[in-house]
Amino acid sequence: MPQSQVPYPHAFENPPRIGIRPAIDGRYGGVRESLEEQTMKQAERVAAFLSDSLRYPDGSAVECVIAPSCIGGVAEAQASVEHFRENRVGVSLTVTPCWAYGSETMDMDPLVPKAIWGFNGTERPGAVYLAATLAAHVQKGLPAFGIYGKDVQEAGDESIPADVQDKLIEFCRAGLAVALMRGRSYLSMGGTSMGIAGSMVDTSFWEKSLGMRVEAIDMSEFSGRMKVGMYDPDEYERALSWVKENCPEGEDYNETSKKRSRDNLDEEWETSVKMALIARDLMVGNPRLKEIGFPEQSQGHGAIAGGFQGQRQWTDYFPNGDFLEAILNSSFDWNGKRAPYIVATENDALNGATMLFGHLLTNSAQVFADVRTYWSPDAVRRVADYELEGRASDGILHLINSGPASLDGTGQQSDSDGNPAMKPYWEIGDEEVRKCLEATSWHPSISEYFPGGGWSTRFCTRGGMPVTMARINLVAGLGPALQLVEGWTVELPEKVHDLLDQRTNPTWPTTWFAPRLTGEGAFSSCYEVMNNWGANHGSFCYGHVGNRFVTLASMLRIPVYMHNLNAERIFRPSSWKAFGTSDLEGADFRACAAYGALYR
Numbered sequence: 161m162p163q164s165q166v167p168y169p170h171a172f173e174n175p176p177r178i179g180i181r182p183a184i185d186g187r188y189g190g191v192r193e194s195l196e197e198q199t200m201k202q203a204e205r206v207a208a209f210l211s212d213s214l215r216y217p218d219g220s221a222v223e224c225v226i227a228p229s230c231i232g233g234v235a236e237a238q239a240s241v242e243h244f245r246e247n248r249v250g251v252s253l254t255v256t257p258c259w260a261y262g263s264e265t266m267d268m269d270p271l272v273p274k275a276i277w278g279f280n281g282t283e284r285p286g287a288v289y290l291a292a293t294l295a296a297h298v299q300k301g302l303p304a305f306g307i308y309g310k311d312v313q314e315a316g317d318e319s320i321p322a323d324v325q326d327k328l329i330e331f332c333r334a335g336l337a338v339a340l341m342r343g344r345s346y347l348s349m350g351g352t353s354m355g356i357a358g359s360m361v362d363t364s365f366w367e368k369s370l371g372m373r374v375e376a377i378d379m380s381e382f383s384g385r386m387k388v389g390m391y392d393p394d395e396y397e398r399a400l401s402w403v404k405e406n407c408p409e410g411e412d413y414n415e416t417s418k419k420r421s422r423d424n425l426d427e428e429w430e431t432s433v434k435m436a437l438i439a440r441d442l443m444v445g446n447p448r449l450k451e452i453g454f455p456e457q458s459q460g461h462g463a464i465a466g467g468f469q470g471q472r473q474w475t476d477y478f479p480n481g482d483f484l485e486a487i488l489n490s491s492f493d494w495n496g497k498r499a500p501y502i503v504a505t506e507n508d509a510l511n512g513a514t515m516l517f518g519h520l521l522t523n524s525a526q527v528f529a530d531v532r533t534y535w536s537p538d539a540v541r542r543v544a545d546y547e548l549e550g551r552a553s554d555g556i557l558h559l560i561n562s563g564p565a566s567l568d569g570t571g572q573q574s575d576s577d578g579n580p581a582m583k584p585y586w587e588i589g590d591e592e593v594r595k596c597l598e599a600t601s602w603h604p605s606i607s608e609y610f611p612g613g614g615w616s617t618r619f620c621t622r623g624g625m626p627v628t629m630a631r632i633n634l635v636a637g638l639g640p641a642l643q644l645v646e647g648w649t650v651e652l653p654e655k656v657h658d659l660l661d662q663r664t665n666p667t668w669p670t671t672w673f674a675p676r677l678t679g680e681g682a683f684s685s686c687y688e689v690m691n692n693w694g695a696n697h698g699s700f701c702y703g704h705v706g707n708r709f710v711t712l713a714s715m716l717r718i719p720v721y722m723h724n725l726n727a728e729r730i731f732r733p734s735s736w737k738a739f740g741t742s743d744l745e746g747a748d749f750r751a752c753a754a755y756g757a758l759y760r
Contacts, residue, residue, distance in 0.1 A: 172464065172499070175216045176250025176339035177223045178332055180207050181240055183256040183265045183276075183289065186232025195258050199230050201318065202255050202279065206328065209320055213329055214336070217499045217523055219586040222336065225249050231265045241269070250339025251332055253277070254293070257286045257315070262293035268302065271342070271371070271758065273335035273715045275305035277324060281313050294734045303714075303733035303755060305331045330731050334712040337520035338758075342371035345462045347443050350379040350469025350507055358508035358695060359469065362634060368757035369640055369716055370513065375461040379474050382438055390457060391437040392448040395494075399433050402494035410601030410618055413666055418607040425604060428479045428613040436484035436493075439468060440501055465516040467507030470563070471609075480605055480614030481505075486564030489515075491525050491585040492593045499585055500525045505563040510632045511697045514642075518630065518701035521708040523584040525568035527621075529559035529671060531629075531698045534690035535660060543663075544656040551674040552650045555686035559629075559671040559700070560664060562609075564617045569669065570599040571622030571649060580622040580649070582702035603667040616667035623651025626704045629673065632718070633694040639757070642713045643722035645689055646704045647675035671700070676724050683724045692722055707731065717752040721745065 182203035185191050207224035214222040225247045227240035231254075244252070252267045257279035267274045274297075278290025290306055297304040307327045313319070320328070346366050353359045363374045385391060412419055420428075441449060445460025468481040475481075487493050488501040502519055504512030505528050515526040536555045537548045548556065571580035572595035573588055583592075605614040630644040650672040652660070661670050675689045682692035707729040713720050714732040727744060732751075739754070740747035 172217045172340060174248065175218075176248050176336065177225050178207075178210055178251045178253060178336070179240070179244040179247075179249035180224055180226045181252060181254040181265075181267060182227060182230045183254050183260040184230035184232045185258050185260050186264075192230075192232060196230060198257050198315075199255075200226075202257055203227075205318060205320060206253065206255050206277070209325065210328065210332055213325075214332060215523055215584065215586075216336075217340070217519065219499070219523075219584065222332070231260070233261060234264050237265050237267075250342065251335035253328070253332065255279075256289050257281060259285050259289050262289060263296045266293050266296055266302075267304075268300075270302055273331070273338050274302070275307055275331045275335075277307040277328065279313065280309040280311065281315050281317075298735040298738055301755065303735050303751075305731065306734040307331070327731060330708065330711055333521060334708060334715055337517065337712050338371075338715050340520055341464065341516070344464040345373050345375045346509060346512060347461045347463035347466035348374060348376040348469075348507055348509065349381075349439060349442065349466055350474065351376075353469045353471050353506035353508070356506055356508060356696070357634075358510040358697060359467065359506055361467075361507070361509045365634060365640055366509075366513070368759050369718060371759045372464075375463060377442060377461075379469060381442065382435055382474075383478065385438045385457075386431065386434050390449065390454055391434055391441065392446065392452070395448070396434060396437060399437065399494040400430060403429060403433055406597045407600070407602050408598070410603045410667075412604045414604060414607050420604060420607070420613060424613065428604075428615060431479045432483035432615055435479070435481060436487050439466070439481075439484045439503065440488060442466075443501060465502040465504070465512045467504035467509050467512050469507040471506060475610045475612050475614070478612040480563070480610045480612070480616070482564040482605065482614055482616050483602075485528075486567060486617045489525060489528070489564070489566035490596070491566070491568050491583075491588055492596075497585045497588055497593065499523070500566060500568075502526065504528060505561060505697075508697050510634065510695070511699055514630050514632050515699045517632075517709060517712060518628070518699060518705075521712060522701050522703060522705060524582045524702050525566040526699050526701050527559075527561075527565045527569035527671065528563075528697065528699050529561045529565060530696055531557060531690065531693050532560045532664065533558040534687050536687065540656070540660070544659040546653065546656045551648050552672070554674075554677060556650050557673045557675070557686065557690055558660065559673050559698070560661075560668050562665070562668060565669045567596045567600050567617070567619070569621055569671065570596050570619045571625050572596045572599050580625040582625070600669075606665060606667060609665070617669050618667050619669045620657060620661070621649045621669075621671040623649050623672070625649040625702065627673070627700045627702060628704060628706050628709070629698045629700040630706075630709055631693070631695055631698045638719075640718045642709060642718050642720045643692075643694055644706045644709050644720065645675045645683070645722070645724055646706045647673055650674050673700070678724050682722050714748070714751075716758050717755045719749045719752040721749075
C-alpha cells in the first residue's frame, strides 16, 4: 500500500484500532478447554479479514488488537479493557462460536461502538450467546450491532460467510469513523458567512454528537501570517510554480470596466497559494514553521475538518478562498497525491460535518455544492430545446458551488471498467491527476461578488457516476438530523449545458444530478427531492453509500429523515428493533431520542 507523498502532517495520525473480543464459555473442566483454540482462531480470522479489507484515510491497513485471552468472565473482560486502552482501541467487536455468560463478558464502555458476531452453528450455540447478550445491551441502554449469519455452518467451518463479511465491514467502517472523530477538532476559520445558519457554528453539536471540539480563529490570522511570512517559503515557491504549470486560466467574465490588470491577477495567485498553505498549517500544523521561528504556530489546531468564512468580511478586501478550498479538498497538490483536507465553503460547519462523514466512510474526496436549481423537463425544453431522457427524464438538480469543489469532482478518474469515479488517493494514477487538472479552468472571480479578487474554479462533472448527496441539519426541538439521496451525475450536450449553466455565474463548477426516485414521499419526483432538501448546501461523494451514512448516524444517535434506501440495506443497532419494526424511520427517531447524543 503506497503511503502519502506529502512531507507535511495530516489529520489522522495514530489512528484508532479495532478491538476483537473472543467470548468463551467460562466453565473449566472440559468445556472451556475444548473451545479455546476454536474461539481464538475465529478472532484471528476476523482480525486478518478486517485488516485486509479496510484502510485508514492515509491508506494504511486498519489495525486490529485481539484481547490477551478468551473472555469467559468479568476478570477477563476487565483485562481486555485495560489491554484495549493501552493499544488505542476505538471499536469493539465480540466474536464467539459458543455460549458464554452474556452480562459477564459483554463490553460495557458506553462510548465505543460495539458489535457481536455469534457463529451460526448447532453444535455450540454462538447464536444463542448473541441473542442473550444483545438482550443485555438493550436492557442496559448500551446499543450494539448484532451480526448473525443467514446459513447454519458446520462447527469446523473456518470461513466467514459473505453476509457476515458485509456486516463486519459495514459496522467497522462506521465505527472507525466514530473513533477517528473523537477528540479531534473542527477549525472555524472566521465566523458566520452572509447570515448562513450552517456557518453559525454550534459547539454543542460537535461536542455532544461527534465528540469533537471547535477551535476558532479570526480571519486576521491569514493576513497576519502573510504579512510576517509565516509559511514554508520553499514550499510556497514550489506550489506557485506548480500552479502556473497545472492550473490553466480561463475566460475573464467580468465586464471590461471590472477586469483586473495582469499584475493584480498575478498577485492574487500569489496570495491564493499562501492562503492554501496557511489554512492547512492552521488545521494540522507544520514542523517547518518551528524551524523558521514559529514554534507555537507549528502545532496547528488538530483539525480533521474546517471551514473558511470568506464572504464578506474577507472577500471585500482580499482574494477569495476558492483556490484554498478546491485544492485542499482534492486528493493531490504540488506535493503529490494525498488524502483530502476537509474544508467547508463559507464556513458551513454542518456541510463540513457531512463532508467529514463522507470522507471517513469512503476515504475519497467530497464535493461541496449549492443545491441551486431544479430543472424540470418542461423548463429544459423551453430554454434549450432539449428533451431530458433516461435517468434525467423527470428533471435534474443543478449542483453548483458558489466557490470551489474538489477537483476529483470532475469525474476524470475511472473505475476498473473505465467509468467515471472518485477514488481514494492511493488508487489514483498520475494520468488521472493530469486529467482532473486539465478538465478544470481557473477564472478571475466576478468583481461584484468578490471585490478583493481571487480565482474561481470551473468544471462540469462527467455523467454516469453513482453518487450520494447528504446534509446534516440542526432542527430546533430535535437536534441534528441527516438527510441523503442516492443518484447519478448526468452529462448534457455541451450546448445545452452552456445554455443552462450560464444563466448563473459561469465561473463555478457544475454537477448535473438525477436522484433515484422511489415513487413515494420526498422521492416521488425530482422536484420533491429539491423541495424537501433542508438547506441551500449539500455535499456528495462517490458511490451509492447511503447505507454507510445511516449506520454511522445510528452510532451517533442522529436520526435520518430522508433517504431512498431499500430496507434490506439498512444496518442499525439491535435495540432499534425495540422501537418498532414496521415504521423504520419512526423507530430511528424514537431510538435516537431515547438514547440521546453519544457524548452527552
